[in-house]
Each structure stands twice: as structure tokens, then as C-alpha cells.
Amino acid sequence: MELTINVAVLLAVVIFVRIRRRVQARSRSDQWLTVAIVLVLGILVAPTAFGQGVLDVVGQLAQGVTESGSP
Incomplete structure (x- = not known):
């Protein structure tokens, strides 16, 4: 049995864990x-x-917003 880890999924988990931390505890380098x-x-x-x-x-959302804002 071989276990493979998708790097994108691993990074998504790391991002999720980092964002859930308290905002006050973050330094500028951490951000x-x-x-x-x-x-x-x-x-x-x-x-x-x-x-x-995605x-x-x-792109479709941005185009819709642009078209709705123009006269």
C-alpha cells in the first residue's frame, strides 16, 4: 500500500489551521x-x-458585476 499526499490539499489544511488562530496573536512576519x-x-x-x-x-461573476454597473 502506497500513501500519497497531494501538496495542494496539504497546503489547504495548513492555511485552514493558520487562519483559525486568533488574529491578535499574529505578527507581521506570520501574516x-x-x-x-x-x-x-x-x-x-x-x-x-x-x-x-474557479x-x-x-470571470463570469466579474463580468456580470461590470455589466450591471455600466449604463
Whole structure:
């Protein structure tokens, strides 16, 4: 039996645990580390089918907001 860990899933768990911590206990370097981890997760997820689906949904949402705001 071989156990494999998807790096994107592992990063998502790390992000979830870091965000659930108390805000007052975070230093500026701790916040930057969280931002860097989120960026790496985005880079890992972007080329996947799930990432492309999220991109399409967000693009359609942004287009709808833009069209509703123009006269």
C-alpha cells in the first residue's frame, strides 16, 4: 500500500489551521508567511481542472458585476 499526499490539499489544511488562530496573536512576519502559502496554493491549483473552473466562475461573476454597473 502506497500513501500519497497531494501538496495542494496539504497546503489547504495548513492555511485552514493558520487562519483559525486568533488574529491578535499574529505578527507581521506570520501574516506574510500565510500570504506566501496562499500564493503557492494558488499556483498549484491554477493549472488543474478545478482551478480552471474557479477561474471561469470568477470571470463570469466579474463580468456580470461590470455589466450591471455600466449604463
